[in-house]
Amino acid sequence: MKWRLMKFYGVGLASGLAILAAVCAGATYAAAAGTSGVAGKMQYCQDCHGISGQGYRGYVPIPRLAGQQPDYLMNQLRAFVEGRRPNSIMSNVAHVLSPAMMHALTRSFSRLDPPPLGGAPRRYVARGRAIFQDGDPGANVAACAACHGPDAHGHGEIPRLAGQLYPYIVKALTNWSQERGRIPSKPDTSAIMEPVAHSLTRPQVEAVAAYLSTLR
């Protein structure tokens, strides 16, 4: 019992020191990053979107932002604020961002280049490549590469799709009209995708998503 008590107090002392060390470290961290600075806000984004912006499979798929086109990200952040893209979590996040902060964050994410998260069913990849590069003329589906680029890196407000999470692309394409362009008086670029998203069958959506999720 004596030994147990000593051990208990030993642990207590060690944990006391650990707390002290952590508090000191925490104070330094708070001073360096701050909660309002770009670094603090960037870490906040990374909490969900991944340390290198590679995306994360939470309860919902959280998209990759790394290497994303800054103009696309700006447009999406404004869409969350304006309600064109209804999403209660991202609406909360975007509402407190100043335009300058939005610019700083979108530029920071566009410069990141981690490998894709992976995990998509490999057997669909070849089929997805064919749809992405050539479309499906019989079903009125244009080649995705025409707008998103043959490397799927996007341009301006047209997003990069390379390396995007498989479940995120599947969700976006299947719910397109519920998730985008919801303010008819404020039409945006999401209207371009609407007919395409509607024309794609579920197996085609899964194939394209699987292909894109493998691209660097």
Add this chain to the structure above:
Amino acid sequence: MKRIKLTIAVLAILASVAPSLAGELGHVDVRNCTWCHGPSAQGYAPAPRLAGQRYRYIVNQLRSFNAQRRDNPFSHIYMWPAAANLSPGAAHELAHYLSLLPPKAAGDGNPALVAMGRAIYQGGVPDSNVAACVACHGPHAQGVGEIPRLGGLSYSYLRARLAQWREGYDAGALHPMPHVASQLTPQEIAALASYLSFVQ
């Protein structure tokens, strides 16, 4: 000291009344778990409820106790030795068994803090860079894969667990919890723990 004596007394009583569940598992003796986590794994403060917890989460936590990465004082005293001799096969078997037990909500939080806790859970605290819990833990705090179920865990466990990260423990936990939890104030932690303790 009084508290420790009381804990030991409670554990001893539990050990004597806990029905043996060992027969339901191949070679893992669940009785050792029931001493602290309760006969139907519903938990006793500070030992969390394990019933209905996510399989992969349990496996990961057992691994982190085994590797002595989850390092708060209670983990050190109780879970390090408990996980020390658990083979990977036994850990998987145990996790599978526990994940299938039906969980009950502890409901021991402060009802006055529930609304605040729900707001933080669903929307985060954007001004102080606290991410919304719901994105990863799900609309009913049920968890998924390696992300734990939080709904219905006890107030005392949740509060202690969320405070630990700010205190510097379990720093090697899966991103992003060490950072998210270190952004929370004690009042926000109490609110979250209260809300979650009532979630079925």
